[in-house]
Amino acid sequence: MTRAPSSPPLVTPPGEVLLEVRHVSKRFGARDVLKTISLQIASGEFLTLLGESGSGKTTLLRLIAGFEQPTSGEIWMGGARLDTLPPYKRHVNTVFQHYALFPHLSVAENVAYGLRVTGAPSSEIPSRLEAALCMVKMQEYSATRPSRLSGGQQQRVALARALINRPQLLLLDEPLSALDANLRKQMQGELKSLQRELGIAFLFVTHDQEEAMVLSDRIALLKDGALEQVASPREIYARPTTSYTAQFIGQTNLLRAEVRQGIAACGDLQWPANVANGPALFSLRPESIRLAVESSPIPNAVRFRARIQQQIFSGSVEQLEVDCAGQLLRIRIPARGVLTGEHDFAFDPADAIPVAG
Amino acid sequence: MSDVNHQSERAPLLATLSLLVFLFLYLPIVVLIVYSFNRDGVGGFPPRHFTFLWYRRLFGDGAIWDSVLNSLLVAFGAVTVSLVLGLLAALALDRADFPGKSLFRRLVLLPLVLPGIITGLSLLMFVDRTGIQLSLLTVFLGHGTALISVATTELFAGLQKMDRAQEEASLDLGATPWQTFWRITLPSLKLSLIASALLIFTLSMDEIAVTFFLLGRDNTLPLEIWARLRRGITPEINAISTLIFIVSVILILIWYQIRARTIGREARELLERP
Amino acid sequence: MYTRAYKTIISVPPLLWVGLFLLLPYALMLAHSFWLVRDGVIVHEWNLQNYAKLIQNPVYAEVLFRTARIAGSVTILSLLLGYPLAYYMSFHAGVGKDLLYQLVIVPLWVSYLVRGYAWKTILGSDGVLNGFLQYLHLTKEPVSFFLYSPFAVILTLTHIYTPFVFLPLYASLEHIPHNLIEASHDLGAGPRATFFRVILPLSLPGLLAGATFAFVLTLGDFLGPMLVGGPSSIMIANIVQSLFGTAYDWPLGASIAVCILLLTIGLLFLTERLEKRWAFR
Numbered sequence: 036m037t038r039a040p041s042s043p044p045l046v047t048p049p050g051e052v053l054l055e056v057r058h059v060s061k062r063f064g065a066r067d068v069l070k071t072i073s074l075q076i077a078s079g080e081f082l083t084l085l086g087e088s089g090s091g092k093t094t095l096l097r098l099i100a101g102f103e104q105p106t107s108g109e110i111w112m113g114g115a116r117l118d119t120l121p122p123y124k125r126h127v128n129t130v131f132q133h134y135a136l137f138p139h140l141s142v143a144e145n146v147a148y149g150l151r152v153t154g155a156p157s158s159e160i161p162s163r164l165e166a167a168l169c170m171v172k173m174q175e176y177s178a179t180r181p182s183r184l185s186g187g188q189q190q191r192v193a194l195a196r197a198l199i200n201r202p203q204l205l206l207l208d209e210p211l212s213a214l215d216a217n218l219r220k221q222m223q224g225e226l227k228s229l230q231r232e233l234g235i236a237f238l239f240v241t242h243d244q245e246e247a248m249v250l251s252d253r254i255a256l257l258k259d260g261a262l263e264q265v266a267s268p269r270e271i272y273a274r275p276t277t278s279y280t281a282q283f284i285g286q287t288n289l290l291r292a293e294v295r296q297g298i299a300a301c302g303d304l305q306w307p308a309n310v311a312n313g314p315a316l317f318s319l320r321p322e323s324i325r326l327a328v329e330s331s332p333i334p335n336a337v338r339f340r341a342r343i344q345q346q347i348f349s350g351s352v353e354q355l356e357v358d359c360a361g362q363l364l365r366i367r368i369p370a371r372g373v374l375t376g377e378h379d380f381a382f383d384p385a386d387a388i389p390v391a392g
Numbered sequence: 393m394s395d396v397n398h399q400s401e402r403a404p405l406l407a408t409l410s411l412l413v414f415l416f417l418y419l420p421i422v423v424l425i426v427y428s429f430n431r432d433g434v435g436g437f438p439p440r441h442f443t444f445l446w447y448r449r450l451f452g453d454g455a456i457w458d459s460v461l462n463s464l465l466v467a468f469g470a471v472t473v474s475l476v477l478g479l480l481a482a483l484a485l486d487r488a489d490f491p492g493k494s495l496f497r498r499l500v501l502l503p504l505v506l507p508g509i510i511t512g513l514s515l516l517m518f519v520d521r522t523g524i525q526l527s528l529l530t531v532f533l534g535h536g537t538a539l540i541s542v543a544t545t546e547l548f549a550g551l552q553k554m555d556r557a558q559e560e561a562s563l564d565l566g567a568t569p570w571q572t573f574w575r576i577t578l579p580s581l582k583l584s585l586i587a588s589a590l591l592i593f594t595l596s597m598d599e600i601a602v603t604f605f606l607l608g609r610d611n612t613l614p615l616e617i618w619a620r621l622r623r624g625i626t627p628e629i630n631a632i633s634t635l636i637f638i639v640s641v642i643l644i645l646i647w648y649q650i651r652a653r654t655i656g657r658e659a660r661e662l663l664e665r666p
Numbered sequence: 667m668y669t670r671a672y673k674t675i676i677s678v679p680p681l682l683w684v685g686l687f688l689l690l691p692y693a694l695m696l697a698h699s700f701w702l703v704r705d706g707v708i709v710h711e712w713n714l715q716n717y718a719k720l721i722q723n724p725v726y727a728e729v730l731f732r733t734a735r736i737a738g739s740v741t742i743l744s745l746l747l748g749y750p751l752a753y754y755m756s757f758h759a760g761v762g763k764d765l766l767y768q769l770v771i772v773p774l775w776v777s778y779l780v781r782g783y784a785w786k787t788i789l790g791s792d793g794v795l796n797g798f799l800q801y802l803h804l805t806k807e808p809v810s811f812f813l814y815s816p817f818a819v820i821l822t823l824t825h826i827y828t829p830f831v832f833l834p835l836y837a838s839l840e841h842i843p844h845n846l847i848e849a850s851h852d853l854g855a856g857p858r859a860t861f862f863r864v865i866l867p868l869s870l871p872g873l874l875a876g877a878t879f880a881f882v883l884t885l886g887d888f889l890g891p892m893l894v895g896g897p898s899s900i901m902i903a904n905i906v907q908s909l910f911g912t913a914y915d916w917p918l919g920a921s922i923a924v925c926i927l928l929l930t931i932g933l934l935f936l937t938e939r940l941e942k943r944w945a946f947r
Binding site for chain 3: 403406407409410413414416417418420421423424427433434435436437438476477478480481483484487488489490496499500502503505506507508509510513514515516517518521533536537540569591594595597598600601604605614617618621625629630633636637640641644645648652
């Protein structure tokens with residue numbers, strides 16, 4: 036059963052906008068799972084949809100894949116409307132969370148599936164199949180059934196199967212969540228280098244913020260169906276825009292301060308802040324605070340005194356919990372032995388980032 | 393199953409009771425088989441003269457084999473219709489939503505629990521009104537209607553067990569829904585389909601209650617035997633019954649092996665609810 | 667994920683079949699019950715005479731009650747035989763479980779006719795049982811009530827429906843998580859108490875399912891009485907069968923059939939409700 040092969044997709048040059056999600060919302064029954072999302076994915080970029088379960092990240096992925104329809108809004112790809120197309124007409128492929136390999140087909144048959152059903156010329160199939168299997172280093176297993184493969188191996192096959200169609204965009208639905216920690220780290224590295232090599236845009240869904248930080252060119256943080264922030268890992272870490280972002284990615288101290296004439300005050304702490312008068316929320320990362328006795332004094336450093344409540348040694352760092360006149364703060368400093376009692380600490384006021392609610 | 397001490401203990405009273413129940417279930421059949429080799433008739437005790445006479449008579453009995461052929465025709469027809477419609481019904485129950493779906497579900501499963509006489513009579517009245525002659529065709533109609541529920545139940549369970557993501561993966565890779573159905577959905581139901589076919593075949597070959605009312609001139613095997621019972625009992629009937637028993641056993645054991653392989657114990661047990 | 671076309675294609679044919687060959691025939695049967703036979707021909711005059719006859723003539727009620735009694739006996743006997751078997755297999759059979767299970771389902775699917783006929787040859791005056799008893803000099807003459815009696819019908823039908831009762835019961839028992847039994851023992855209940863307080867209640871859904879099945883099918887059975895029953899064991903379905911045969915009164919037969927159908931559906935609804943209440947999940 037073959038169909039005429041669909042015309043090759045117009046290739047979007049790297050860096051330009053490949054996929055556009057325009058004001059898309061999705062409602063299931065009485066629940067608004069996605070609330071007016073607008074997002075752009077650039078050709079060749081590794082974009083991660085990060086969020087807790089229920090944040091809508093998988094739903095957004097499925098909308099792009101074509102398994103659900105948006106309640107409102109549009110999705111465009113390469114200058115043409117995408118959301119009106121059925122999944123088998125979209126130049127988008129998916130790596131499923133539990134791989135969804137066809138159990139009655141061998142590895143080779145699984146990987147070649149996309150070529151067969153779209154009617155690729157049979158002369159082409161063996162070479163493309165070989166190339167795909169080599170890419171994920173599974174050539175030896177071409178005649179094996181998926182049930183005999185380990186989790187990591189199945190995942191590679193799922194990758195090869197999705198990539199053989201040369202999609203412009205690859206969707207990955209938490210593909211590493213079923214793997215154990217070591218394998219996960221290894222696969223993260225392989226995925227990243229594969230993506231760089233192929234130059235294909237990857238839309239990666241995960242709830243693991245560390246994974247997102249390691250893999251992505253940009254992270255789109257979703258909360259309750261809305262986008263909290265979309266930025267590169269460095270940007271999103273150093274300049275979170277909301278308290279949720281600041282807390283979800285990495286750790287932070289949230290300081291509720293009152294700002295008066297450019298000075299923010301929170302308990303015993305005071306620092307200059309270029310923020311309007313009134314109550315404000317600040318994010319201060321634990322590693323931004325250091326022991327005041329340390330060398331290289333910071334210009335405009337804010338000093339304060341606090342009592343050590345708890346100290347946890349974790350190899351290269353000390354994680355301290357200190358009490359500053361009732362305000363509990365978390366601090367990370369390079370390992371230096373046990374500390375007790377009260378100490379002076381300091382931080383650069385520029386590191387106190389104002390964040391929204 | 394974790395072994396709590398008392399569970400792996402032999403329970404002599406229960407074991408004996410169970411043995412008695414098994415005896416009760418099998419003794420009549422054993423008697424039947426034994427007496428099929430008895431020269432002097434189906435009763436009396438003990439059976440004295442061993443003979444193959446009745447089997448020889450059986451193999452020369454044209455009317456019986458005609459009825460076997462009729463039964464086979466009807467059975468194959470019933471299997472085909474039941475599988476096709478049962479598959480569609482199972483798919484519909486699994487995937488589609490429409491008004492009256494729960495009524496539909498109950499109706500489809502009703503013939504399983506309903507006494508055959510109801511199914512048979514209602515179809516008889518239907519056939520009568522539409523002027524269709526009673527024949528093997530009407531028998532086939534009856535069997536098909538009664539046995540769709542068997543296919544639907546088995547195939548529905550098979551569908552529930554299937555990984556939905558595979559169909560999505562197929563669509564994702566470029567296959568149309570039609571291609572997906574043939575390449576992915578159907579193969580995953582292969583074992584369920586075979587199991588259903590075997591079961592429906594066996595049930596159709598043995599069907600009496602519904603057939604009783606829809607029979608035309610041509611007898612099916614059970615009804616041929618039934619007619620003979622009126623004329624007088626000979627061990628020839630034991631002989632054909634023995635053969636029926638042997639074939640049924642083989643088919644059922646094959647069916648069981650297939651079932652045990654395809655769906656897990658949980659699903660199988662859920663299915664056992666009549 | 668499934669398009670409208672897909673969903674339509676899979677729904678329409680079975681809906682058509684069900685409508686045409688289930689709903690319509692049932693409706694026809696209902697219609698017939700309101701018609702009449704006059705001079706050997708069915709007349710389409712709407713009336714309630716058939717139902718009046720059923721209520722007024724005590725014969726029908728009598729036969730119905732007898733049928734219900736027979737169905738009840740068969741159900742209870744099947745349970746008495748099937749439960750210990752299911753219990754033994756589920757809790758004591760160990761590795762032989764699978765083989766035993768197959769041994770039980772074989773008689774289940776082997777022809778009704780074969781099994782009924784077997785009993786016919788065993789129970790008759792010239793049958794195997796009488797021959798056996800006389801051979802052992804336990805009796806001098808053939809015992810006649812073995813065959814063509816309610817006894818024979820009950821015995822035969824019990825033989826047929828015990829595996830039917832066994833199946834869902836066994837399934838229910840297998841479903842009971844073993845840690846519940848361990849917990850019961852842990853808390854001080856012996857095997858007997860555990861059975862009555864834990865196992866039996868949890869096996870009720872399966873028990874109910876099997877019992878309903880056996881009862882309903884026996885209620886509508888007409889083959890059993892024809893094979894091994896006598897004039898004193900005529901069941902309601904036999905009356906219907908003769909009304910559609912030699913006694914040619916389709917409308918009256920249809921009215922009884924409608925009653926059987928309604929009774930069956932009613933029982934099924936009832937047990938469904940009960941099953942939900944006792945499901946404990």
